[in-house]
Amino acid sequence: MNYPEPNEQGWERRALEKLAFAALEAQKKQHRWSVFFKALGFAYLMVVLFAVVDWGVSPEHKERHTALVTLNGVIEAKGEANAEHLIAALNAAFDEKNAVGVVLRINSPGGSPVQSGLVNDEIRRLRAKYPEKPLYVVIEDICASGGYFVAAAADKIYVNKASIVGSIGVLMDGFGFTGVMDKVGVERRLLTAGENKGFMDPFSPQVAGQKAHAQALLADIHKQFIDVVRTGRGKRLKETPEMFSGLMWTGAQSVEMGLADDFGSIDSVARDVIQAEKVLDYSVKDNIAERFAKRLGAGAVQGFWKVLSENAAFGGVR
Template identity: 60%
Template sequence: MSDNPSSPPPGEPINANWERETLEKLLFATVKEQRAARRWSIFFKLLTLGVIIFALWAYFDFSTGTDIEALGRHTALIEINGSIESEGSGSADNVIPSLNKAFSDAGSAAIVLRINSPGGSPVQAGMIVDEIVRLRKGYPNKPLYVVVDEICASGGYYIAAAADKIYVNKASIVGSIGVLMDGFGFTGTMEKLGVERRLLTAGENKGFLDPFSPQSDKHKAHAQAMINEIHQQFISVVRTGRGKRLKETPDMFSGLFWSGAKAIEMGLADGYGSVDSVAREVVKVEDIVDYTAHEGLPERVLKKFGAAVGAGAVKSVYHGARPALR
């Protein structure tokens, strides 16, 4: 026996332990990797939990902590910027609570609705108009004025027409009193490519305006009748809101739009003005308080998660074109 304990036994190769050493190294590496994976998993779980907690905190904190009281007499401002859609500053869910808060506040002398919108959903616009009409009846001493920014067209003007007065810049774009329903047809392209459309429906009209099927005269007539009906609703809102101020022409309800200067001549608007000038010269209360519902980061993050989950379901239920005021 050798006196050196580290030396191999007689006749045994010097590298006889390499297999065991290699296995030990692999085992230690695997354990280390598993520990790192667990740490990252815990990190992302804690991060997700933190985002959810922050979102809930922000929601309850900001939604309950925005009461505007004891500010004295002021002009209430609400902004609609962008398309009139189910989300964003032009949605009924955002505009209506702001309108209610502005009208009900004891310190608000008047409400100024600043609009910069090319139009959008007739449903959202109609809901906002109905609420404006209700609030104006409930608060007859609080006027509502609209100030047009760059553009107030179609669905934007649908809302503006319900105001007491509309103020514009001479270069603003105003009008577009019409309705459209757009889409695409791919039948010719499919024939050239040799692609066959296989559509099964339960209900003879379930494939209404399917872009991959030929357009039928029946469906086209039905769609046209529907948008004509919505157009008449739009015209009725404008005539009711503007009254005798309108100087109707054959083109007024054709979908055309005009400059702010021309809109005043036609009775679609009442004069020139900005938010500041209306507050100062019309309302005669220069202090302006913004009642616009501004969406925070936590709400946007949560909506992204919801949109990702719901988009597929919505598309599977509804694939046709929708009427739009734009």
């Protein structure tokens, strides 16, 4: 029997050892690079989070200042401009002893009358609780419908000459698909317990009684809106038949009509009216977790049919 020479066995063993060590070293390098890139990605994520998250750091309150609260966008329970956020910000502003006045900046086309009403009620409560601390509204681009519902509670309203102000009215929008369904041969099968449970169903013919009831609802909310404006503006209003018709006016026209008091900006009101030039923002904003929750919440799992039918049937009162 022939056996390999000892030197031949040693050469093969050394070659295998070198290959094994080389593979091990390659794995170590790959692992190090993997750890490096993971750490780099984590650091990048931390930088992004630090940049976008509202960490709730309180501003410096030690000196005399004007408190700013912002109402921006559509007023709705699930939006950033909701009663919960606005009321929390207003309470913080009024509670701070070194905030000698509050400016509510409004840039909103309106929205929910319920959310607007909650904020209006809270402003009136806070003004009564802190009579020495004024609240002024500064309107920027637009303050319409629910936005003006909120503004009417202020001590004074300041506008830009080109601001859009008003829309003191209420609407309920939707769609009717019965004609389309007839053309494509689709039959609506709606079962209800309660003769008006299918109220304003967009896939059924409009019922005169339901339409009249909806109009009565709108008229009642419209009256509430008018009462709020009259209470807030008082004798400053120069009422005309068109004032509560849903029309809008420029800032200059709104001053003439008594819907606003004067022209001004955040800086001019803080400097010249409140006489506390330093402005600190008390606005409450969603943190990143809340934003994701709202975007990926219950609405994301609703069926298309339900979303379509609900939006079409009762697009919301505003």
